[in-house]
Each structure stands twice: as structure tokens, then as C-alpha cells.
Amino acid sequence: MRFLRQVMVVTAKDLRAEMRTKEAINASFAFALVVLLLLSFAFDPTEETTRDISGGLLWIVFTFAGTLVLNRSFARELPNDCLDALIAAPVPGAALFLGKGLANFVLILAVELVALPVFGIFYNVRWTRQFWPLMLVLVLGTWGLTSIGTVFSALTVNIRLREVMLPLLVYPVLIPMLLGAMRLSALLVAGQEVTGDETVWFKLLFGFDIIFTSLSLVLMDTVLLG
Amino acid sequence: MRQKVILAMLALAAVLLLPNLYVISMLPDEMRQGQIFRIIFFHVPAAASAMIGSAVALVASVLFLLTKNFRYDALAVAVTEVGLAFLAVNLVTGSIWARVIWGVWWAWDARLTSALICWVLYAGYLILRQALEEPTQRATFAAVYSIFAFTDVPIVYFSIRWWRTLHPQPVFFSKTGSFPPDWGRAFMINMLAVFLLYAALTMIRLRQEETQREIDYLRRTVHAI
Amino acid sequence: MSDAAVDCAGVWKFYGDYPALRNITFQVPPGRCLALIGRNGAGKTTLLRILAGFSKPGKGQARIFGHEPRDTETRRRIGFIGHGIAVYDELSALENLRLFARLYRLPEPERAAREWLERTGLERVRDGLVREFSRGMRQRLAVARAFLHGPSVLLLDEPFTALDDRAVAVLQRVLRDALAAGCTVIMSTHQLREAMELATDVVLINRGRIAFHGERTEEMVSDPGWVYSRYGES
Structure with missing residues (x-):
């Protein structure tokens, strides 16, 4: 109970600070728009092509935009040495990880939920036909991105080129999650049900999230304290 | 002492490898593949040693986090760096083989893709190290990254396999395999030689790392004076 | 031994193979105020960060009231002021203090936050964002943040550096109150005059080693450079 309350305090702090400046979320959303726009030139957005590549397109946009939010997550603690005060407080590293992770999750999901209808309009896709399963994919995929991204945000926060470093390190680790999310999203956006062999991707997403969340919970203290 | 061990390992690797090269060159061409099948004598040992290397890197990283002993950190870097070189050998030989047999330098089939992703994953390890200045922090963060990378390897492997499979099934140790016994012997000797080379290079790299720390x-x- | 508020037993800290701290051993009984002096790069900050539990010693042990500084309950007894003010620019003064009061699980976060705003003279601007504060106000808020949870061991890294007069006065008053209430204080400092007035003991660190450890004497107050000239390097 105490643990959860501390998690929520950290999450609320990050969200409130973000809402005051809207730095990360504005940049992230603008970036998602630009990438969506650019990708429309990469191929001819006819109905058929779009159906084939919608999953890949969406998750590339989500991952790029999400990275901007993740970069800010620990960078926010740098001015005034705020991280010291967080570490000094009687809050376990796992609670800090979950607190910051949840805040990132909410922000990235918000960007995704705005980007998705924009995608639908630009690319002329009726993406709502499998709405709830698609939301499940969004939640699972985004949590995978967030859990790894939050730890790696802490790893790279003191590096000179952290804006480049974070995606460089995070994207390769994310590949299995992205494969699953892309495949499932492509099916669901096309209005198909996920059946048979394809359900393996849901299992993959669940497994990926569980494995890397546990690993992050265990290793966060080490990352913060050395 | 260490110098002698390294030299002995290198010498043994050479003694095993050189005559074996002759044996391999004298083997009859494989029926469907012709000449090019011989690349497998290097392609597979390189991959196998890199795989063992990643496991050693994991153990060394965990041990570093538990003990904070920099020897384990040095071992982790050494083994990862040499492993990357060997995995590169695996990728390049695989690519050459693909050019001859499939007619393309690269095909996004399951094992090629997984190997490439592993290479990129562990390249990230070296890039992260390079960006961190303070030795204790560098070692700690690199160890954390190495644990994430290693955990990801099997997930990558399975997900890619589900994604697409084109690659020829493994020939060795499988029931359908058709590897004559004298080929198998030459193969095992090559495997041993490559492992020895890997170990020797790791030890050389380890010594560099220790000098670097000094x-x-x-x-x-x-600076303190 | 175990009744010492702060017990540093053979602490070493390494950067790679280089020892930044070498065999630091001292104890501070409750209610004392230790001034940690030494040149830049001597290891004062490193030592304070180990005592505060921000990093682990390579060898040896740091203990606060006989416990690991990282223990959750021990952390509630430590107050820390570092080089940065460690409050969030995007939050208001009240929100900052309320945040830390909650993280420290104080029974009445709101009341504690308001009380400290008053004690540091920030009551009037409690809803202003820290970003808009003057430097002196920010520093006073940093003091409030560090003292908010009623710590019994205070670890202060250069607390008087770059403070304006009012912030110095606030900090000195708060520190005197804390010492009178039985708190233990360790502060690293270059401001020898302010430090010597408060200190009961002095430790001089020289290249990671303790060069002098003793009670503060009258000579030190009348000549703040006294320890340096006797025990420091030329």
C-alpha cells in the first residue's frame, strides 16, 4: 500500500511538472505528425499498401515519438540536482521506476491516442473496427517501450549525446516487442480478428512486458546508486 | 606467465587449424552446394563461440554487480568485443554463402536476422561504454545493459523465427542431417581451434583493459597532485 | 561505538583503481557539529554522498545510528543539502514541499509543508513556481526541503556557498535550532568563519585521507585558517 502510494506520488509529480511546461508531450506529438507526414511520401498510400504496412508505420511513429518523452523522463531530474533528493527520500528504486514509468506510459499513450485518428484520416483507414483488441496491443506495446525506456533513460541521462544514445540502445532491445505489435496492429487495423497462430504475438507481448518489467524492478537500484 | 599461456593457446590453435585447412580443402565438394559448403567450417564455430561469449559476458556482468571487482568488468568487455568480431565473421561468411547459394548478399531470414540484431545489441554495449567516463559508473551501467541484452537474445530469436523462416535447417546433430563422419571430425577440430583463438584474443584484450585501468x-x- | 550518530569505519572509495577516499575513519556522537574541510577535490563531497547513502563505499562501512544509510528507516533520519537546490522548477514552493513530505510519508504532509514555508519566510509566495523565485528564495526553499521531515543527522555539502545574507541567516538559525534539539550535523565547507562558529569538531581531508581530526578550539575561531596552516599541505 505504502509502496503504491509512493509510486503514485512520483507519477503525479512527473505528470504535473510535464503539464506545466508541456515540453515533452508537445514535441512528441509534433514529431509524430511530421513522421506520419513524411511516411506518406515513402510509399503510395493506397488502401492496399496501407493495410499491409499500417502496423509497421504506426509503431515506428509511436516509438520515435515515445523516445522524446523518455528522454525527458530523467533529464527532468537534472536541473538543481533533483535526482539527489529523490534518491535521498525513503523510496525504493523499484517505486521510482514504476512511478516514472507510469508517467511516461500515460504521456506516450496520450500521444498515440491522438496520432491514431490522425493516421486514420491521412491514410484513409477505418481503424476502429477492432477497437478494443487494438487498444490492448497499444497498452502492451507501450508498456514494453516504457519499461525498457525508463531504465535506459536513467542509464543515459548523464551522457553528452543522450538524445541519440537512448534510441540507439533502446530500439534493438525493443525489436521483439515491435514485431509483435506491428503484426497485431496490421491485422487489427485491417479489421481482421487475431486467431490461430497469430495469437502467439499476444503471448510474446505479455512475456516481453513481464520479463523486462521484472528485470527493471530488480536493476533500478543498481542504476540509481551504482 | 600469462604471456606464455596466450602464446601456447595461439600455437595450439595454429597446430590444429593449419593441417585441418588442408584436410578441409581435400574433402570432396558437397553435392548440391559445391565448393562453398566449406565456409560452414568457419561460419558455425564463429557463431558458437560468440554465443558462448555472450553467456560469459552475462556471468561476468552479474559477478561485477555483486562484487564490484573490476576484473569481471574487464572480462565482460574483452569477451564482448572479441565476440562481436567473431559474430561479424559469422555474418560475413553467411553473407558470402548466401550470395553463392541464394544469389543475394542478404536475405531477411530468421537466423541471419537474429544474428544481425544480436550484433547490434552488443555493439550498443560498446557504444555505451565509450560514452561513460567514470570507470565505476561505466562498469555498472555496462553490466546492467549486458544483462538486458542477454535477456533479449532468446526473445529475439523466437520472435524472428515466428516472423519468417527461410534458412536451411541445421545439418549437424539433427536426425535428417547428412554429415559424413570424416567431415564431422574436421569440423570439431576447427571448432576447437576457433574456441582457442577466441580465448587467446580475449586474454590479450583483458590485458589491454588492465593496462588501461592502470x-x-x-x-x-x-591530476590529484 | 554503536551510540555514535555517524560512524565511518575504514571507508575507501575508488574511481576505477584510483582511491578517492582512503581509510576514512571517524565517529560523530549525537548532538555534535563536524566541519569537514579540505581543498577542492579532496573528497569531501564523495564522503558526504557515501554517508547520505547516494553511493556505496568500495571498502569499509558508513553507519548512521548503527544502520546502513540505505535502509529505508535510516533515510528518514538523514537530511541532505547538496550543490543543487534539489527542488523542481516547474512546481510551486508548496507543491515541492508537499511532494517530499509525501515521499517521506509524514503523517500530515500539508501541515509540515506550510510550517516550513513559514520558518523559511516563504509563506507569502507559497503558490509561486520555483522557476520564478529569486536565488535567495530558492536557497531557503532548499533548506526547508532538507529539514522538512525532521532529520536527526544533517549532511550539508557547502551549505553557505553562494547564499545571500538572508539565506545564510535562515540556515544558521535553523542549524542552531537543530543542534540545540540534539541533531548531529556534518558539513563540508570553504566558508571557514561561518563553519567554525557552529562546529564542535573539525576534520581536515587531504587527498582522500584524514589529515586532522579534533575538537574545535578557540584558535580556530579567531584564526579560521589555523587548521590549514598547521596540518594542510603548503
């Missing part, structure tokens, strides 16, 4: 120590001592 230099760092001396530099800091000088």
Missing part, C-alpha cells in the same frame, strides 16, 4: 589510475593520481 593508466587511468596514474592519470588520476597525477
Whole structure:
């Protein structure tokens, strides 16, 4: 109970600070728009092509935009040495990880939920036909991105080129999650049900999230304290 | 002492490898593949040693986090760096083989893709190290990254396999395999030689890392005066 | 031994193979105020960060009231002021203090936050964002943040550096109150005059080693450079 309350305090702090400046979320959303726009030139957005590549397109946009939010997550603690005060407080590293992770999750999901209808309009896709399963994919995929991204945000926060470093390190680790999310999203956006062999991707997403969340919970203290 | 061990390992690797090269060259061509099948004598040992290397890197990283002993950190870097080189050998030989047999330099089939992703994953390890200045922090963060990378390897492997499979099934140790016994012997000798080479290179790299730490120590001592 | 508020037993800290701290051993009984002096790069900050539990010693042990500084309950007894003010620019003064009061699980976060705003003279601007504060106000808020949870061991890294007069006065008053209430204080400092007035003991660190450890004497107050000239390097 105490643990959860501390998690929520950290999450609320990050969200409130973000809402005051809207730095990360504005940049992230603008970036998602630009990438969506650019990708429309990469191929001819006819109905058929779009159906084939919608999953890949969406998750590339989500991952790029999400990275901007993740970069800010620990960078926010740098001015005034705020991280010291967080570490000094009687809050376990796992609670800090979950607190910051949840805040990132909410922000990235918000960007995704705005980007998705924009995608639908630009690319002329009726993406709502499998709405709830698609939301499940969004939640699972985004949590995978967030859990790894939050730890790696802490790893790279003191590096000179952290804006480049974070995606460089995070994207390769994310590949299995992205494969699953892309495949499932492509099916669901096309209005198909996920059946048979394809359900393996849901299992993959669940497994990926569980494995890397546990690993992050265990290793966060080490990352913060050395 | 260490110098002698390294030299002995290198010598043994050479003694095993050189005659074996002759044996391999005298083997009859494979029925469907012709000449090019011989690449497998290097392609597979390179991959196998890199795989063992990643496991050693994991163990060394965990041990570093538990003990904070920099020897384990040095071992982790050494093994990862040499492993990356060997995995590169695996990728390049695989690519050459693909050019001859499939007619393309690269095909996004399951095992090629997984190997490439692993290469990129562990390249990230070296890039992260390079970006971190303070030795203790560098070692700690690199160890954390190495644990994430290693955990990801099997997930990558399975997900890619589900994604697409084109690659020829493994020939060795499988029931359908058709590897004559004298080929198998030459193969195992090559495997051993490549492992020895891997170990020797790792030890050389390990010594470099120790020297590097000593230099760092001396530099800091000088700065403190 | 175990009744010492702060017990540093053979602490070493390494950067790679280079020892930044070498065999630091001292104890501070409750209610004392230790001034940690030494040149830049001597290891004062490193030592304070180990005592505060921000990093682990390579060898040896740091203990606060006989416990690991990282223990959750021990952390509630430590107050820390570092180089940065460690409050969030995007939050208001009240929100900052309320945040830390909650993280420290104080029974009445709101009341504690308001009380400290008053004690540091920030009551009037409690809803202003820290970003808009003057430097002195920010520093006073940093003091409030560090003292908010009623710590019994205070670890202060250069607390008087770059403070304006009012912030110095606030900090000195708060520190005197804390010492009178039985708190233990360790502060690293270059401001020898302010430090010597408060200190009961002095430790001089020289290249990671303790060069002097003793009670503060009258000579030190009348000549703040006294320890340096006797025990420091030329």
C-alpha cells in the first residue's frame, strides 16, 4: 500500500511538472505528425499498401515519438540536482521506476491516442473496427517501450549525446516487442480478428512486458546508486 | 606467465587449424552446394563461440554487480568485443554463402536476422561504454545493459523465427542431417581451434583493459597532485 | 561505538583503481557539529554522498545510528543539502514541499509543508513556481526541503556557498535550532568563519585521507585558517 502510494506520488509529480511546461508531450506529438507526414511520401498510400504496412508505420511513429518523452523522463531530474533528493527520500528504486514509468506510459499513450485518428484520416483507414483488441496491443506495446525506456533513460541521462544514445540502445532491445505489435496492429487495423497462430504475438507481448518489467524492478537500484 | 599461456593457446590453435585447412580443402565438394559448403567450417564455430561469449559476458556482468571487482568488468568487455568480431565473421561468411547459394548478399531470414540484431545489441554495449567516463559508473551501467541484452537474445530469436523462416535447417546433430563422419571430425577440430583463438584474443584484450585501468589510475593520481 | 550518530569505519572509495577516499575513519556522537574541510577535490563531497547513502563505499562501512544509510528507516533520519537546490522548477514552493513530505510519508504532509514555508519566510509566495523565485528564495526553499521531515543527522555539502545574507541567516538559525534539539550535523565547507562558529569538531581531508581530526578550539575561531596552516599541505 505504502509502496503504491509512493509510486503514485512520483507519477503525479512527473505528470504535473510535464503539464506545466508541456515540453515533452508537445514535441512528441509534433514529431509524430511530421513522421506520419513524411511516411506518406515513402510509399503510395493506397488502401492496399496501407493495410499491409499500417502496423509497421504506426509503431515506428509511436516509438520515435515515445523516445522524446523518455528522454525527458530523467533529464527532468537534472536541473538543481533533483535526482539527489529523490534518491535521498525513503523510496525504493523499484517505486521510482514504476512511478516514472507510469508517467511516461500515460504521456506516450496520450500521444498515440491522438496520432491514431490522425493516421486514420491521412491514410484513409477505418481503424476502429477492432477497437478494443487494438487498444490492448497499444497498452502492451507501450508498456514494453516504457519499461525498457525508463531504465535506459536513467542509464543515459548523464551522457553528452543522450538524445541519440537512448534510441540507439533502446530500439534493438525493443525489436521483439515491435514485431509483435506491428503484426497485431496490421491485422487489427485491417479489421481482421487475431486467431490461430497469430495469437502467439499476444503471448510474446505479455512475456516481453513481464520479463523486462521484472528485470527493471530488480536493476533500478543498481542504476540509481551504482 | 600469462604471456606464455596466450602464446601456447595461439600455437595450439595454429597446430590444429593449419593441417585441418588442408584436410578441409581435400574433402570432396558437397553435392548440391559445391565448393562453398566449406565456409560452414568457419561460419558455425564463429557463431558458437560468440554465443558462448555472450553467456560469459552475462556471468561476468552479474559477478561485477555483486562484487564490484573490476576484473569481471574487464572480462565482460574483452569477451564482448572479441565476440562481436567473431559474430561479424559469422555474418560475413553467411553473407558470402548466401550470395553463392541464394544469389543475394542478404536475405531477411530468421537466423541471419537474429544474428544481425544480436550484433547490434552488443555493439550498443560498446557504444555505451565509450560514452561513460567514470570507470565505476561505466562498469555498472555496462553490466546492467549486458544483462538486458542477454535477456533479449532468446526473445529475439523466437520472435524472428515466428516472423519468417527461410534458412536451411541445421545439418549437424539433427536426425535428417547428412554429415559424413570424416567431415564431422574436421569440423570439431576447427571448432576447437576457433574456441582457442577466441580465448587467446580475449586474454590479450583483458590485458589491454588492465593496462588501461592502470593508466587511468596514474592519470588520476597525477591530476590529484 | 554503536551510540555514535555517524560512524565511518575504514571507508575507501575508488574511481576505477584510483582511491578517492582512503581509510576514512571517524565517529560523530549525537548532538555534535563536524566541519569537514579540505581543498577542492579532496573528497569531501564523495564522503558526504557515501554517508547520505547516494553511493556505496568500495571498502569499509558508513553507519548512521548503527544502520546502513540505505535502509529505508535510516533515510528518514538523514537530511541532505547538496550543490543543487534539489527542488523542481516547474512546481510551486508548496507543491515541492508537499511532494517530499509525501515521499517521506509524514503523517500530515500539508501541515509540515506550510510550517516550513513559514520558518523559511516563504509563506507569502507559497503558490509561486520555483522557476520564478529569486536565488535567495530558492536557497531557503532548499533548506526547508532538507529539514522538512525532521532529520536527526544533517549532511550539508557547502551549505553557505553562494547564499545571500538572508539565506545564510535562515540556515544558521535553523542549524542552531537543530543542534540545540540534539541533531548531529556534518558539513563540508570553504566558508571557514561561518563553519567554525557552529562546529564542535573539525576534520581536515587531504587527498582522500584524514589529515586532522579534533575538537574545535578557540584558535580556530579567531584564526579560521589555523587548521590549514598547521596540518594542510603548503
